[in-house]
Amino acid sequence: AHSEESSPPICSLLTVGQAFSGTQNVSNLQKEEAWRVNVRIQGCDLEHGYLCGTMEALNVPMADTPVVTFWEGEIVDAKNYTFYTGKWEATPEDDIRHWTKFPSFAPLLSRVEADGGKSLDLSNYPYIFMRWKEQYFVNVGTDCGLTIAGFYYVCFSCSDGSINGFYYDPNS
């Protein structure tokens, strides 16, 4: 049974209206780009493990204007969602591989490998893990040359409000 008390804590830094800015780095053998990114939280429903907002990418090489997308997030809370994605062509191995990139995930790894993290008590853990999936382009057409087919593995720090993430798209 998953009691409500084991869900991630409320954090005043991750609430509706909060804005974040940073960079999205694309780094592989072909290219290296850094897009400036602004994120705004528009919806937050902890009861359902739901989050949503927009992401604005600036200085994107193939776009004339900033590109804004709307994304929806799943909060890993052992009640609504576990660390295993179970969709979007992400296997459990993909999941573990990405979560492990976050140092804050290390203490949770063994429990997650055992049962997906269902038995974890995240209520006092100062990090919130999420998956963010972009749903549509807000201000450009789908022919803008950008893709929103994948999703982000996200780690949010409750102590300082920083967000780190990794984009996963098996076809990209």
Add this chain to the structure above:
Amino acid sequence: MPTTTASAVCTTVGNNILLRLTSGERDVKLKALRELKNQIIGNRTKKLSFLKLGAVPAVAGILSDAVSAVDVADNDENDRIVKDIIVQSAAVLGSFACGFEAGVRAVLDAGADILIQRGCLVEEMPLLKSYMEVVDAGARSLKMIYQSKMAPKYDFLQEENMEFLLSLLNNESENVSGLGASIISHSCKTSLEQKLLFDAGVLKRLTSLLGGSLIQRDASLESIATIFKNNPEVVSQFVGPDTGRTLSCIIEIVKDRFARTRLLASLCLIVIRNASPCYLQDVGIKTKLINNLLELLDDPGRVGDEASFAFSSLIAEKEDMQKLAFEVNGVDKLYNHLQKGSLHPRRFEGILLALADMCSKLECCRSRCLSLQVLKLVVDALAHDSSDVRSAACMCLRSVSRSIKNLSAGSFMNETIVIPLVRLLDDTSTAVQVAALGAISNIVVDFTTRRSTFIRLGGVKLLVQLSKSMDSTIRLNALRALRNLIFLAEDKCKEEIFMELTASLLASLICDPEPSVQEQALALVRNLVDGRINSVEYIFAEDGIILDAVGRQLRIASKAEIEIQGMYVLGNVATGKESHKEAVMDQLLLRAENKAQSCIIKFLQSNDSRLRTAAVWAVLNLTCSSSPGSSGRLVKLHDAGIVSHVKNMVNDPCLDVKLRVKTALEQFNSFDDSLILCIFSPAASNNKASTSCLQFLTVRAVGELSHVVDPSSKEEESIANYFRFSMKKNKKKKSTRTVKFCFDVPADSL
């Protein structure tokens, strides 16, 4: 002239009948009564015209005389005529009362209800088989009277009344027992009455009536529902060997061949379920109820009209029921009925409310509605003749517009929807205005520049006007809409809204007699001062009356929600310039009369973690290291005992509070000339580490977050892309981000 002739004939016939009613001959009287009965039965127009001729008091008089003339001991021909007169006059009076409110009034005015009760049902008559006809006629008539809301309230507290009621229920005749059940359905309102009836053991009899005739079954179902409604105590006492039998009996009746009976049985189960959630939790029964009610919508008459209301009471506020209903295509089924067009207003209202309940909590229902293009029909209903339909359409819109995904996509902020909605702000019905405000509160939550549409269409003027209404519900809802409208609004938009509102109106709303209005007003100000630093200036308009009002409310308020909003207002203002921060200090350190300490200490000690969080945020923003005056403020806070209170919260049970306190302590320590405890190990190349750290703290305090990435954690990955948010180098600091908007339900319970 034909019409005059027709009415003249009517009057002639009517007068003739009335004349014969006054005859001394019983035969003539009886014949006249029968004719009158035949004239008025099912004929509203005739009822009205005979009413005007004074038929009701005349017949009541006849009844009274006949009752006096009855000699129970006798059984001769004369007595038979007297009995017949009683039967016919009771039938006439009952007919006048049947579905005709003016008739009910006339019957009650003539005291006929008491006459019938005493004449037909009290004393020995019910015990005598020869008088069964009289008893039945009396019972039928009284039942018709008791179907009207105007019927007198039956006083269950009087012992003899309870005895009489029990005698009715225990009577063999279905009309008499049906009357007993009708009285319960009509008059039992309070929990005390419900308990009295339950304790008197009526349920046993009512349960046995479930196996009786159609009339008995229907009447019994209604009564059982009335006794249990909203009374968990009575329902919980309904435990025993009888319970399972009664419940399964009613569950069986849900499959009855008569639609009305199926509806009444469903309603009965819903009442039991809603009063005491431990009953009827089986998925099977839940699905059965949902499917039954959705099918009953197909009934073309009153039953179909009422089925959607029953459906609403089954699913309202219950996410599990809404989910089940969604899974059996509830949204589609409701939509199909909506599509039929030319709906009776009651039916239209019911279906709209049912859709509103379906979409109240579940995004899947909202999405389904939108994909089915329900909006178009709902928007049309906004202009319906019936105020109940207009209200219901607004509630439906309110529920569907809780979909942030669609709000963000601009599905609602367009003229097709906004124009008719804004029009309803001026509706003649207060209920419609309130419902429209609820829908508007959601629709104006717009994360782009689309809200200007609403402003352009005159929405702000109307909202501000309504915020001055004498009706506190309207004030409250208008403020909620304004609060949401101003959330994350651009400067120009804020300016327009503020100019319309004015500082003095805002200040007076903060001090409104209604606490819930105060709360919304404070939330509005919180959103107003969010944004750029110049937004903070609004609170200083007109010699700072708004800020003074906020401070005053914080010192005297006792409701947590008000204190939280007020504290966030001050916290937001504290992200401004030095003068802003000092003004906040002045407010915080002012003490209320008879209070030994400032209000912020009370908040820091509150049991409510939301309040503790808000208070710590204010302290954080006042003491951010990058502001020149912070050290001075820290000293004042220290002298006021606030710093030590914060220090004592280092192990606060709420993680959010604990983490903010940790940051605050780090901030306090940074004034100690000791090593800055920087959370992030600065990269060698980044000489701005310390500044960054401080700036980061400032940034966080204002709610806009960014974080310097430790480059050493950067990973190379050939396949995956990664991103990080790194700290803003831009020193031009934003103001507060700790703002909230709320949907029509408070954001906390979103």
